[in-house]
Amino acid sequence: MAQSILVKDHDGKFSFLQNNQVHEVDLLGTTASDVINVSGFKTIALKFPSAWDAADVNIQASESATGDFVIVHDASGEVGITGGTNRIVVEPDIIAPLTFIRLVSSASQSASRKVLVFLGY
Numbered sequence: 001m002a003q004s005i006l007v008k009d010h011d012g013k014f015s016f017l018q019n020n021q022v023h024e025v026d027l028l029g030t031t032a033s034d035v036i037n038v039s040g041f042k043t044i045a046l047k048f049p050s051a052w053d054a055a056d057v058n059i060q061a062s063e064s065a066t067g068d069f070v071i072v073h074d075a076s077g078e079v080g081i082t083g084g085t086n087r088i089v090v091e092p093d094i095i096a097p098l099t100f101i102r103l104v105s106s107a108s109q110s111a112s113r114k115v116l117v118f119l120g121y
Contacts, residue, residue, distance in 0.1 A: 020119050021041070024117070026112050026113070027057070028112045030105055033102050035065045038095045043119070043121070044090075044117065045089065045090040045117075046081055046089050048084055048087055050086050053105075053107060056107075057081045059101050060104060063099055103117070
């Protein structure tokens with residue numbers, strides 16, 4: 001499904017993610033989500049549910065959907081998206097060089113948690 005959403009980046013600027021894709025992933029425990037093809041997208045936004053056990057979400061990446069997935073790092077270490085109940089977190093440019101990703105909760109989720117994943121250009 002495609003829709004436009006208003007997002008605020010780290011610099012406090014608002015913009016629309018247009019022509020995006022929306023995926024719903026299920027996070028349970030610390031098990032990786034299903035694979036998402038992010039080829040051609042550069043921005044990721046996660047919408048966390050009201051029931052979320054305090055944790056960040058790490059990104060695993062691979063060059064193929066069935067390849068070996070590894071945790072994504074930048075110059076500061078593991079790339080993590082800070083989770084929180086009833087919020088949308090936007091990370092511009094974080095997925096630009098990646099092709100396939102999976103999401104993993106950094107702490108065990110006590111029940112199945114549905115997270116919406118918005119991908120934008």
